[in-house]
Amino acid sequence: MKKRNLLSIRELSSDEIEELMKLTEELKKGKKVLEGKTLAMIFERPSTRTRVSFEVAMTQLGGHAIYIDLGGSQLSRGESMADTARALSQYVDVALARVYKHEELEEFAKYASMPVINGLSDKEHPCQALGDLVTIRQKGKKKGKVAIVGDPEASVASSLMLACAKAGMEVTAVCPRGYAPKEEYLEETRKSGTDVHVVHEILDGVADADVIYAASWKPGEESEKEERSKAFLPFQLNSKVMGKAGKDCIVMHALPARRGVEITSDVLDSKNSVVWEQAANRLHVQKAILAWLLKQK
Ligand code: CP
Numbered sequence: 001m002k003k004r005n006l007l008s009i010r011e012l013s014s015d016e017i018e019e020l021m022k023l024t025e026e027l028k029k030g031k032k033v034l035e036g037k038t039l040a041m042i043f044e045r046p047s048t049r050t051r052v053s054f055e056v057a058m059t060q061l062g063g064h065a066i067y068i069d070l071g072g073s074q075l076s077r078g079e080s081m082a083d084t085a086r087a088l089s090q091y092v093d094v095a096l097a098r099v100y101k102h103e104e105l106e107e108f109a110k111y112a113s114m115p116v117i118n119g120l121s122d123k124e125h126p127c128q129a130l131g132d133l134v135t136i137r138q139k140g141k142k143k144g145k146v147a148i149v150g151d152p153e154a155s156v157a158s159s160l161m162l163a164c165a166k167a168g169m170e171v172t173a174v175c176p177r178g179y180a181p182k183e184e185y186l187e188e189t190r191k192s193g194t195d196v197h198v199v200h201e202i203l204d205g206v207a208d209a210d211v212i213y214a215a216s217w218k219p220g221e222e223s224e225k226e227e228r229s230k231a232f233l234p235f236q237l238n239s240k241v242m243g244k245a246g247k248d249c250i251v252m253h254a255l256p257a258r259r260g261v262e263i264t265s266d267v268l269d270s271k272n273s274v275v276w277e278q279a280a281n282r283l284h285v286q287k288a289i290l291a292w293l294l295k296q297k
Pocket of ligand 1: 046
C-alpha cells in the first residue's frame with residue numbers, strides 16, 4: 001500500500017475528513033494505539049501549540065516523539081531535505097515538519113518512506129483546520145456559515161476554507177478590496193460543490209455568520225508594510241464588528257493572536273470566543289491524524 005502524507009487538505013476526500021472526525025472522538029477514550037512508534041518533528045520556525053500537542057499526542061498514544069530543531073541538526077550545515085528524509089526513514093515511523101516553503105515539505109515527503117505531516121508551511125496548516133472542524137462541531141455549528149475575516153491567502157485561511165467546504169459548510173472570505181483567496185483553493189472548493197463568497201464589507205460579512213474566524217495577516221516586506229496595515233486594520237474583529245454579528249456566533253483564532261491588531265482582547269476573551277477549545281482540539285485531532293496515517297485504527 002502506498003504511504004499517505006498530510007501536506008494539504010486537498011489530499012483528503014470529504015469521507016476521509018468524516019473518518020478523521022470519528023476517529024478523533026474514539027481516541028479521546030485513551031486508546032494506546034501507537035505503542036513502539038516514533039514521530040520525528042522538524043521545526044524551521046517557532047511553535048508552541050503544534051510542537052507540544054504533537055509530542056503529548058504521541059505520549060498519550062503510547063509512542064514517542066523526537067524534537068529536531070534546525071540549529072541542532074545537519075540541516076543547518078546544508079544537508080538537504082531529501083537526504084535528511086532518507087536518513088530519518090531509517091529510524092522513525094512518521095514525521096512532522098514546519099517549514100518556510102511548502103516545496104521543501106514536498107521534497108522531504110518525496111524522499112521519506114514514512115508518512116509526513118505538514119505542521120505549517122507558507123501554503124497550508126491542515127492540522128489546524130482539522131482541529132477547528134472538531135471545535136465547530138463541538139459547538140453545534142456543523143451546518144453553519146463560516147466567515148473567514150482577514151488575510152484570505154494566509155495558510156490557516158486556505159486550509160480552513162477547503163476543510164469547511166469539503167465538510168459541506170458555506171464559506172465567506174471577508175477581506176479588503178484587491179485581496180482574494182488563492183485561485184487554486186477556490187477551484188478546489190468548487191470541486192466539492194461549494195462556491196466561496198468574497199465580501200469586502202466587514203459588517204456585511206459577519207452579519208449572518210455562525211462562525212467568525214480571524215485569519216491573521218503578515219506585515220509583509222518593508223515596502224508593503226504600510227499598504228497591508230492600511231488594508232487589513234479595518235478588518236479587525238472588535239466590539240463594533242461583533243455588535244453586527246449574531247449573539248450565538250462563535251469567534252475563532254488559530255493563535256498566537258496579535259491582540260489589538262487582527263482581534264481585540266475584549267473579543268478574544270469574550271464568551272463567544274472558543275480559542276482555548278481550538279488549542280485543546282489540536283491534541284485530539286492530531287492523535288487521529290497520526291493513527292490514521294499509520295493505519296493503526
Ligand atoms: N496555531 C499554531 O499552529 O500554533 P503554534 O504556532 O504555536 O504551533
